[in-house]
Amino acid sequence: xxxxxxxxxxxxxxxxxxxxxxxxxxxxxxxxxxxxxxxxxxxxxxxxxxxxxxxxxxxxxxxxxxxxxxxxxxxxxxxxxxxxxxxxxxxxxxxxxxxxxxxxxxxxxxxxxxxxxxxxxxxxxxxxxxxxxxxxxxxxxxxxxxxxxxxxxxxxxxxxxxxxxxxxxxxxxxxxxxxxxxxxxxxxxxxxxxxxxxxxxxxxxxxxxxxxxxxxxxxxxxxxxxxx
Amino acid sequence: xxxxxxxxxxxxxxxxxxxxxxxxxxxxxxxxxxxxxxxxxxxxxxxxxxxxxxxxxxxxxxxxxxxxxxxxxxxxxxxxxxxxxxxxxxxxxxxxxxxxxxxxxxxxxxxxxxxxxx
Numbered sequence: 001x002x003x004x005x006x007x008x009x010x011x012x013x014x015x016x017x018x019x020x021x022x023x024x025x026x027x028x029x030x031x032x033x034x035x036x037x038x039x040x041x042x043x044x045x046x047x048x049x050x051x052x053x054x055x056x057x058x059x060x061x062x063x064x065x066x067x068x069x070x071x072x073x074x075x076x077x078x079x080x081x082x083x084x085x086x087x088x089x090x091x092x093x094x095x096x097x098x099x100x101x102x103x104x105x106x107x108x109x110x111x112x113x114x115x116x117x118x119x120x121x122x123x124x125x126x127x128x129x130x131x132x133x134x135x136x137x138x139x140x141x142x143x144x145x146x147x148x149x150x151x152x153x154x155x156x157x158x159x160x161x162x163x164x165x166x167x168x169x170x171x172x173x174x175x176x177x178x179x180x181x182x183x184x185x186x187x188x189x190x191x192x193x194x195x196x197x198x199x200x201x202x203x204x205x206x207x208x209x210x211x212x213x214x215x216x217x218x219x220x221x222x223x224x225x226x227x228x
Numbered sequence: 229x230x231x232x233x234x235x236x237x238x239x240x241x242x243x244x245x246x247x248x249x250x251x252x253x254x255x256x257x258x259x260x261x262x263x264x265x266x267x268x269x270x271x272x273x274x275x276x277x278x279x280x281x282x283x284x285x286x287x288x289x290x291x292x293x294x295x296x297x298x299x300x301x302x303x304x305x306x307x308x309x310x311x312x313x314x315x316x317x318x319x320x321x322x323x324x325x326x327x328x329x330x331x332x333x334x335x336x337x338x339x340x341x342x343x344x345x346x
Binding site: 029035077096097201216 | 268280295301307320
């Protein structure tokens with residue numbers, strides 16, 4: 001059956017019977033809708049950060065200096081944050097390739113790439129733990145810090161903490177997905193534990209959607225919290 | 229509608245999901261690296277004011293666009309899904325506008341109450 005494209009297709013899809021999302025599976029649409037809701041959660045965090053930063057009468061600490069690392073006695077601005085950014089982008093790249101090899105039914109490469117993605121994710125969380133430790137020893141608390149507006153601490157811990165939690169959950173699910181691919185669940189269409197739906201390689205793509213979203217959120221945090 | 233569009237429309241959902249050459253992902257990966265380096269250099273060179281904000285937002289939006297369109301395959305989805313997912317976040321911009329007014333008002337009352345500058 002051929003379907004109209006573009007706006008004609010848009011009108012036809014929404015006016016049709018039974019389902020509006022004609023080519024995307026139930027699982028994929030549900031993941032997208034979850035990610036949309038998550039978008040609003042992170043938007044609210046960044047918005048409250050914007051509001052407190054704009055409304056404080058005390059100067060905001062300069063993130064370029066706060067997050068600098070000393071290399072050979074010279075402070076390099078945002079060095080760790082830059083490494084974390086490249087690390088997360090690399091994990092997105094390996095995830096995209098894992099999805100691709102999954103659809104080609106190349107189990108070994110898919111597992112290897114998912115595990116590599118999980119490794120990058122774990123490395124990201126470790127660097128974040130290092131960053132938190134450094135800031136906490138320097139005296140940053142949700143209610144105070146040595147450099148300026150008190151709201152800096154609460155914004156920082158809330159935003160990066162929530163993002164780090166997402167990365168951690170992602171790593172756990174990546175390991176579960178890698179295990180399932182390795183076991184051949186998606187070749188044998190083994191029913192899922194919770195949903196009882198047949199295992200398909202699309203599950204890797206849906207996992208990928210979540211992982212890319214975590215990277216996407218970091219793009220916004222990097223721009224608004226660290227660079228602004 | 230062209231024949232290519234029809235073929236494209238049918239091939240994607242029925243065959244094995246999203247099939248694209250690996251090269252495409254490597255190219256996007258490369259550009260994400262370049263764009264991240266650019267946004268890092270904005271801070272490194274210490275650009276200030278409107279130029280800084282413009283560059284930060286520009287690199288951020290291009291990066292986000294590449295991730296959503298290529299890595300998350302949004303470019304190959306039907307317009308129905310694209311609109312359902314990408315239009316609602318526009319409401320956040322309205323919220324931003326509201327909170328800018330609110331924050332400015334709070335700042336004004338604080339300056340007035342604490343008597344800063346007196």
